[in-house]
Amino acid sequence: SQRRQPPLLTTTYYTKSCPRFEQIVQDVTTNKQISSPTTAAAALRLFFHDCFVSGCDASVLISSTHFSKAERDADINLSLPGDGFDVVVRAKTDLELTCPGVVSCADILAVATRNLVVMMGGPYYTVKLGRKDALISRASDVEGNLPRPTMPMDQMIRIFNSKGFSVQEMVALTGAHTIGFSHCKEFSSILYNYSRTLQSDPAYYPEFAKSLRSACADYTKNPTLSVFNDIMTPNKFDNMYYNNIRKGLGLLSSDHTLSSDQRTRGFVELYSTNQDAFFQAFVRAMEKLSVYGIKTGKNGDIRRRCDSFNNN
Numbered sequence: 001s002q003r004r005q006p007p008l009l010t011t012t013y014y015t016k017s018c019p020r021f022e023q024i025v026q027d028v029t030t031n032k033q034i035s036s037p038t039t040a041a042a043a044l045r046l047f048f049h050d051c052f053v054s055g056c057d058a059s060v061l062i063s064s065t066h067f068s069k070a071e072r073d074a075d076i077n078l079s080l081p082g083d084g085f086d087v088v089v090r091a092k093t094d095l096e097l098t099c100p101g102v103v104s105c106a107d108i109l110a111v112a113t114r115n116l117v118v119m120m121g122g123p124y125y126t127v128k129l130g131r132k133d134a135l136i137s138r139a140s141d142v143e144g145n146l147p148r149p150t151m152p153m154d155q156m157i158r159i160f161n162s163k164g165f166s167v168q169e170m171v172a173l174t175g176a177h178t179i180g181f182s183h184c185k186e187f188s189s190i191l192y193n194y195s196r197t198l199q200s201d202p203a204y205y206p207e208f209a210k211s212l213r214s215a216c217a218d219y220t221k222n223p224t225l226s227v228f229n230d231i232m233t234p235n236k237f238d239n240m241y242y243n244n245i246r247k248g249l250g251l252l253s254s255d256h257t258l259s260s261d262q263r264t265r266g267f268v269e270l271y272s273t274n275q276d277a278f279f280q281a282f283v284r285a286m287e288k289l290s291v292y293g294i295k296t297g298k299n300g301d302i303r304r305r306c307d308s309f310n311n312n
């Protein structure tokens with residue numbers, strides 16, 4: 001049997017073909033984050049949702065047409081904020097002026113995400129380059145590839161394992177919930193109607209549950225209502241998320257389960273007491289995530305626009 005070699009990305013991919021690549025992406029991400037501070041969390045979640053569905057290939061950036069419903073319009077992706085898409089489009093626009101047809105949307109999203117994590121106070125990690133953009137984006141491919149907050153731990157672990165990510169890596173990556181928001185509907189079922197006998201015992205700190213109920217009181221009429229994922233340091237990329245979930249200050253059912261399940265609890269405890277350990281684990285897991293399922297050569301192309309394929 002033949003062993004297929006993993007396609008190789010390099011850190012110097014654009015050194016000759018687009019020497020200003022890093023600088024252009026850096027300028028765009030900085031300006032965008034300053035004018036729209038929700039961009040960092042938006043891009044980080046967008047990147048996760050791209051990579052877990054057929055690899056880090058910008059498949060999530062494609063817009064639907066009359067003929068085909070793209071990933072972006074799968075129900076779980078409808079809450080992806082526009083700022084994440086917008087920062088990629090802005091960088092692409094600048095890059096097409098400087099080095100047309102050279103830089104992939106997938107590489108832009110990967111580097112923009114890293115830059116934004118760093119801007120929020122998170123750790124720097126290496127992003128290798130040379131990803132090609134996907135030739136396919138189908139909403140029907142999304143289901144089953146992304147975790148949902150109401151899933152039991154077994155199922156969440158199965159999704160991560162199926163992509164080669166360990167329980168430890170799952171816990172480290174989910175530290176991303178140290179920034180950003182969740183809409184009320186994502187945790188309303190456990191907020192209004194929970195029983196402590198369930199395996200998915202949400203174990204909200206009672207005062208926290210009370211304040212969430214009041215913040216979300218109107219959410220059926222106003223579906224845009226949302227709450228910080230990390231109530232203590234919502235705008236700082238740190239290890240506070242792990243401290244929160246140990247105290248019942250996690251938002252989503254999946255956040256609570258992370259600190260109650262015996263398979264994940266040890267990692268939560270480690271990262272809550274040792275930010276260096278979290279950052280090191282996050283760096284390794286993001287480096288791994290960012291090369292997951294990447295396309296090279298003829299398996300992909302360099303899109304002219306990030307939201308549509310080249311052949312139309």
Ligand code: HEM
Binds near residue numbers: 041079183
């Ligand atoms: C472990 C399973 C996970 C589940 C069940 C989950 C679920 C969710 C849900 C329901 C939201 C709220 C979305 C909204 O209401 O708009 C959210 C937000 C977010 N998630 Fe996750 N997530 C998981 C893991 C991850 C991972 C691995 C990352 C990145 C590496 C990530 C990054 C984010 C970010 C940054 C936000 C905030 C988005 C924003 O503010 O726009 N999540 N997640």
Ligand SMILES: [Ca+2]
Binds near residue numbers: 050055057060134
């Ligand atoms: Ca993808």
Ligand SMILES: [Ca+2]
Binds near residue numbers: 239240
């Ligand atoms: Ca935080």
